[in-house]
Amino acid sequence: MARTPRVEIHPASIKHIKRGHPWITLDRFSAEFPKSPKFLRSRLDEKNFAVLLNDPNHPNVKARVWDVSTKSLIEDNEFVYDLKGRLYKSFELRPKSQFDRDNVYICFGEADKLPGLFIQKLSDHILIQFYADFWNHFERDVIKITREKFPNETVWVQKRNLKQEKEFFCATNKKKTEENIVLTEYGVNYHVKFNKFYDIGIYTDMSAIRERIGKTLADKDVLNLFSYTGVYSLYALKKEAKSVVSVDLSKKYINWLEENLEINPELDASKHEAMVMPTKKALMKLIDQGRTFDVIICDPPSSSTDGKKRTKAIDAYxxxxxxxxxxxxxxxxxxxxxxxxSITRNKFEDRVRKYIEGSRLKVSDPIKLSGDCPSLKGFPEGDYLKGLTLHKS
Ligand SMILES: C[S@@+](CC[C@H](N)C(=O)[O-])C[C@H]1O[C@@H](n2cnc3c(N)ncnc32)[C@H](O)[C@@H]1O
Structure with a gap:
């Protein structure tokens, strides 16, 4: 059998891979990678090759590191054997009993040595998400291995694409095109919708962070900016916040938030108020009204629009x-x-420090992915969800 094609990579990539970085991004070397092979390999030193998962369609991450090995041929069956070992390990790392919620990441991509592959357990449903087209070659294997481990669950697959178009299918029932379920996170119920929109209504990568922030919300007036379906808002009510205001541009998501309130009759919905408008306009309105808050949560999309122009979150701050x-x-x-x-934690913090110069705000406690969403040492891109706490003196 022919050897796995060998490619040259940038000397800096060699250095980074040796330190544990799992991506090869677009540069003059990776631009020349052949498009058709599933696997590539590249020499790291006299003995070892990096085994690469080829992703020619990705505009930036052209390949992801699977292994460092002396082998010159990577065969599909051997890859599937390793894949199964890694998936099982990743599933077993997160026993259900560890979490007070139905939604848990059971595979978190690069940090679980499964680059570009993310799997969530959402009540009795499993959502497999491919962030790299490479996984299309092994779609059936990923589904098969997952179903072996979770035989009673409904399995959905989503190809995450850069155009943010929804692309789901139900692997356990081909006739199913959409599905709505209710799941519980920290005692609060939420509607989750498969194949309705690009995102399903709850961000599980925020769950561990939510628990941490929840500890500070009792008896507070809380403002939740970019509230989406209101997961932070409802959790704040659960944690006995005094009042909660949610702001989102989209009526569609505020309606969803209200649907979520309806399935939590024990929460006091009279303490909640929604504002359907851009965040900046809402803040100016609240200032005009002289309203102030003890806690403000601000979780914008990486770039957003005020209805007219698109701004990156880091600039909007x-x-x-x-x-x-x-x-x-x-x-x-x-x-x-x-x-x-694409923006490091240091850069975010530097910018925020500039924005607060001369103000009564101070930066403290960084907030990071944690729990079921670990990050990988030497891979700052994997630490994509960055939070900072600002204290007002
Ligand atoms: C990343 S989601 C927020 C997730 C939410 N914090 C959570 O944990 O569930 C971004 C939300 O921001 C809203 N959005 C986008 N641009 C906005 C703007 N300029 N003002 C207010 N909301 C906006 C979107 O409609 C979307 O619901």
Whole structure:
């Protein structure tokens, strides 16, 4: 059998792979990678090759490291054997009893040595998400291995694409095109919708962070900016917040938030208020009304629109942070997030420090992915969800 094609990689890539970095991004070397092979290999030193998962369609991450090995041929059956070992290990690392929620990542991509492959258990459903087209070659194997381990669960597969178009199918029932379920996170119920929109209604990568922030919400006036389906808002009500205001541009998601409130009759919905408008407009309105909050949660998409122009979250914070400060009570806290792998934590923090110069805000406690969503040493891009706490003196 022919050897696995060998490619040259940038000397910096060799250095990074040796330190544990699992990506080869677009450069003059990776631009020349052949498109058709599933696997590539590249020499790291006299003995070892990096075994690479080829992803020619990805605009930036052209290949992901699977292994460091002396072998010159990677065969499919051997790969599937390793895949099964890694998936089982990843599933077993997260026993259900460890979490007080129905939604748990049971495979978290690169950090579980399964680059570009993310799997969530959502009540009695499993959602497999491919962030790299490479996985299309082994789609059936991933489904088969997952079903062996979870024989009674409904399995959905989603190909995450850069156009953010929904692309789901139900692997256990081909006739099923959409499905709505209800799951419980920390005692609160949420509607989750498969194949309705690009995202399903709850961000499980935020769950561990939510639990941590929840500890600070009792008896507080809480403002939840970019609230989406209201998961933070409902959790704040659960944690006995005094009042909660949710802001989102989209009526569709605020309706979903209200549907979520309806399936939690024990929460006091009269303490909740929704504002359907851009965050900046909402903050200015609240300032005009003289309303202030003890806690502000701000989790914008990596880039967003005010209805007219598109702005990156990191730039939008320049205008948002002073408004957030005005809406914060003395000794109040703002939890601000940046959700992108393309800006490092240091850069985010540097920018925020510039934006708060001369203000009464101070940066403290970084907030990181944790629990079922670990990050990998030497891979800052995997630490994509970055949060900072701002304290007002
Ligand atoms: C990343 S989601 C927020 C997730 C949410 N924090 C959670 O944990 O479930 C981003 C949300 O921001 C909303 N959005 C986008 N641009 C906005 C803007 N300029 N003002 C207010 N909401 C906006 C979207 O409709 C979407 O619901």
């Amino acid at each position: 320049k205008e948002l942070i002073p408004l957030i400060e005005m809406c914060l009570n003395k000794k109040g806290k703002a939890y601000i997030f940046l959700n992108t792998h």
